Amino acid sequence: MRHAPLVAGAAAAVLVAAGAITYAVAGDEGADRTPAAGSADAGFARDMAVHHQQAVEMSYIVRDRTEDEEVRRLAYDIAQTQANQRGMLLGWLDLWELPKVSAEAPMTWMGMGDTAAGKDGALMPGMATNTELEKLGTLSGKRAEVLYLQLMTDHHRGGVHMAEGCVARCTVGVEKRLARGMVEAQRSELDLMADMLEARGAGPRR
Template sequence: MTDASDATPDESAAPEHRGPIGRVGAIVVGALIVVTLVAVSFAFGRISTLGQADPTTVSAEAGFARDMQVHHLQGVDLALIIRETSDDPDIDRLAYDMATVQAQQAGQMYGWLEEWELPQAGSEPQMTWMTRPALAGAEGEHADHDASTHAPGDPMPGLATFDQVEALRAAEGVEAERIFFTLMIRHHEGALEMSEALLARSTHPIVTSLARAILESQAGEIALMTDLLDERGGPVEV
């Protein structure tokens, strides 16, 4: 697997500030706040796990860290593609934020595996961790994310295919923006499903903290992208 730290967008490419913060700016600020809170939670989480055994290579935590890295790094790629294509400043700002946050989180998960002395590539097919039963006593909506709808080696939920990514790369203007939002909404929905599945299978404070941060930030981005997509004519077949 590629070192996730290599995917961090160039800071020199950050979008310039353009007037009032607006709804996109609010999402960007909110996402950055979530990243900060995750960093703080990580520090406290390390203290709280000093007496706790590290996850094993076939654990939900390790599987989540490996698979969500792949998932996030595709999100970075999609965001960078639309930044090269669209001339809409709001989309530029939103895509930059998505690429930055997802690259940072992918790097964090890469670091977990290094700290746990686990290989970056697992010995099982991808998504195997999601086929295992939820923890006894899992509460609320997390308990619904059991093994019934997945099989080892299944595609990650929401992951775009090679042809879909190439369709985005080849498109221009509003068509490219519609393809991007169509793909990225699905992509975010898949990340929410994976995060919910992790919360049903783990009590590890560092990992569950990140999963909750993903749920919070990407749910807000889905709502925003849905509005922006509707303004451009709605989803496209891709």
């Protein structure tokens, strides 16, 4: 089954809520090697953890700004999924005894470095600015729904780009599988969000 390795990796990886970390992926490709601090494996884990945290934040903001069950359900699913994946990524850094913060610019592992960061707090591709997050927190109803869907569309596009980078560059099998799962899931959610925006008389920002 295509998703079985991902599920096994997730189950064996991190129990964040309990503060416990386990890692038992017998025979997994690259599992017996500790990636270097400057590797794609470590860089992806650090950067995607930050990227995911903003998605969780945006999802909780819109949850309190709308009564629309479809948007609230999507926001809940994104928040739960990305919080869990973030815990797995940070757990692997702990197991590898690598720092969660690097002196290198975000996306250096993808050869982008300083060119990846935007302005006003947008550290990586697709990330919302501080101003956009503040605006989301002031809106309600349909306006909040549309802005959230637009921001999350940009966010997912950036996330897919990063996950594809890990699929191409990472060496630890369980992490590559997680990245592949991210690509598939976020592409599916991009299609869903496009439909939801259209239903609200709007579309992606670009």
